[in-house]
Amino acid sequence: ETGVTQTPRHLVMGMTNKKSLKCEQHLGHNAMYWYKQSAKKPLELMFVYNFKEQTENNSVPSRFSPECPNSSHLFLHLHTLQPEDSALYLCASSQEPHSGANVLTFGAGSRLTVL
Amino acid sequence: DAKTTQPPSMDCAEGRAANLPCNHSTISGNEYVYWYRQIHSQGPQYIIHGLKNNETNEMASLIITEDRKSSTLILPHATLRDTAVYYCIVRVASDTGKLIFGQGTTLQVKP
Numbered sequence: 001e002t003g004v005t006q007t008p009r010h011l012v013m014g015m016t017n018k019k020s021l022k023c024e025q026h027l028g029h030n031a032m033y034w035y036k037q038s039a040k041k042p043l044e045l046m047f048v049y050n051f052k053e054q055t056e057n058n059s060v061p062s063r064f065s066p067e068c069p070n071s072s073h074l075f076l077h078l079h080t081l082q083p084e085d086s087a088l089y090l091c092a093s094s095q096e097p098h099s100g101a102n103v104l105t106f107g108a109g110s111r112l113t114v115l
Numbered sequence: 116d117a118k119t120t121q122p123p124s125m126d127c128a129e130g131r132a133a134n135l136p137c138n139h140s141t142i143s144g145n146e147y148v149y150w151y152r153q154i155h156s157q158g159p160q161y162i163i164h165g166l167k168n169n170e171t172n173e174m175a176s177l178i179i180t181e182d183r184k185s186s187t188l189i190l191p192h193a194t195l196r197d198t199a200v201y202y203c204i205v206r207v208a209s210d211t212g213k214l215i216f217g218q219g220t221t222l223q224v225k226p
Contacts (some may be wrong), residue, residue, distance in 0.1 A: 002158065002184065004158075031212050033213070034154055034214075035216075042216045042217055042218055042219070043159070043216040045213050045214070048213050050212065056213055057221075067199055076177025088156065089136070090158050090159070092158070092159075092190065096212070097214065099212075101147060101164060101166075102153075102158075102206075102212045102214075103149075103161050103164065104161065104212075104214055105161065106159050107157030107158050108158050109156070109157070109158050111156075
C-alpha cells in the first residue's frame with residue numbers, strides 16, 4: 001500500500017461505453033498525475049494537476065477527460081475509446097511539484113482493456 | 116530536461132551487488148538525478164535521488180560522478196525481488212513537477 005489508491009484495478013469496456021478511473025491519495029500531497037503505459041513502452045505522461053489546476057496536458061486525445069475536484073482525488077473519464085487505448089493507467093501524487101526534489105508516489109494502476 | 120542513457124538489460128547473481136549505470140552527459144547544474152523501479156505490472160517505486168553528492172538510503176546507494184555526467188545505482192545485496200525495470204531520470208525544478216520516463220534497464224537477479 002503506497003498511499004495512492006486506484007480503482008478499479010481491472011476494467012474491460014466496449015468502444016461505445018463511458019467509464020471512469022478513480023485515484024485517491026492519502027498522503028496530503030498537492031500534485032496529482034496520470035500516466036499511461038502501453039505494452040512494452042515507457043510510461044507516457046498524460047496530465048498534471050497542481051493544487052487542483054491542470055498544468056500539463058501532453059497532447060492527450062479528448063476521449064480522455066481528467067477531473068480533479070480536490071487535491072486528494074483525481075478521475076479519468078473515458079468515452080468512445082479505441083482498442084489501442086488498452087493499457088495500464090497509473091496515477092501518482094507528489095508533495096512539492098515545483099521543487100527539484102519532487103518525489104512521485106504511484107498507485108498500483110488500472111489495467112484497461114478496450115474491446 | 117536532460118536525456119539519459121541506460122543499458123537495456125543486466126543480470127546479477129543473488130546476494131551480489133547490482134551496479135546500474137546511467138549516462139546524463141547534458142545534465143544542467145540544477146537538475147536532480149532520480150531512480151525509480153517498476154516490478155512487473157505494478158506502479159513505479161521511488162528508490163533514491165541526488166543533486167551533487169552521493170546518497171544512501173535503506174534501499175540503495177547513488178554515486179554521482181564529480182562532473183555529474185553519469186551516475187550509478189547500487190543495490191548492495193540483490194535479491195530475487197529486486198528483479199525489475201530500473202529508470203534513471205533527470206529533471207529540473209519546474210512548474211508542473213512532471214517526470215519523463217525512458218526505456219530503463221531490466222535487471223534480472225538470478226539464483
